[in-house]
Amino acid sequence: xxxxxxxxxxxxxxxxxxxxxxxxxxxxxxxxxxxxxxxxxxxxxxxxxxxxxxxxxxxxxxxxxxxxxxxxxxxxxxxxxxxxxxxxxxxxxxxxxxxxxxxxxxxxxxxxxxxxxxxxxxxxxxxxxxxxxxxxxxxxxxxxxxxxxxxxxxxxxxxxxxxxxxxxxxxxxxxxxxxxxxxxx
Numbered sequence: 001x002x003x004x005x006x007x008x009x010x011x012x013x014x015x016x017x018x019x020x021x022x023x024x025x026x027x028x029x030x031x032x033x034x035x036x037x038x039x040x041x042x043x044x045x046x047x048x049x050x051x052x053x054x055x056x057x058x059x060x061x062x063x064x065x066x067x068x069x070x071x072x073x074x075x076x077x078x079x080x081x082x083x084x085x086x087x088x089x090x091x092x093x094x095x096x097x098x099x100x101x102x103x104x105x106x107x108x109x110x111x112x113x114x115x116x117x118x119x120x121x122x123x124x125x126x127x128x129x130x131x132x133x134x135x136x137x138x139x140x141x142x143x144x145x146x147x148x149x150x151x152x153x154x155x156x157x158x159x160x161x162x163x164x165x166x167x168x169x170x171x172x173x174x175x176x177x178x179x180x181x182x183x184x185x
Contacts, residue, residue: 024077045184050091053162075148083155090163
């Protein structure tokens with residue numbers, strides 16, 4: 001037998017959680033700013049469409065979270081960051097598919113239509129797979145894991161909407177004029 005003694009004792013106050021959330025939000029903001037700058041430089045005018053979709057994605061995601069009175073926690077912020085990453089990926093796929101079609105000397109309008117048609121399958125496949133994983137996390141997870149899963153699942157749905165519907169409407173409106181010979185992508 002041995003004696004039990006307390007080697008160290010610590011108390012964690014509520015400010016530690018708020019500090020972590022503030023630093024998480026700052027990291028998300030700085031990362032998002034760098035991504036936005038890169039997208040605008042690399043994709044030019046189409047980059048602005050992508051950025052509009054990303055901003056709309058975050059606004060819609062926050063609106064849905066607020067509508068259901070869901071609390072934003074550190075795992076929720078991680079879900080939002082992953083959502084932004086997946087939304088960027090979807091828009092990059094679309095823009096690169098459009099570039100491929102333009103290299104085949106198709107018209108701008110045909111390139112946009114083909115680009116979206118080819119990218120949609122890949123985007124839906126990747127997002128549905130992640131949505132299934134989010135559902136499993138929600139089903140079997142506890143506490144913070146459920147918060148991450150909820151935010152991720154809502155974010156996947158909003159990012160698919162903004163990438164496949166919103167950007168397509170904007171791109172279709174931009175390419176509507178028949179005389180337009182070049183596309184800034």
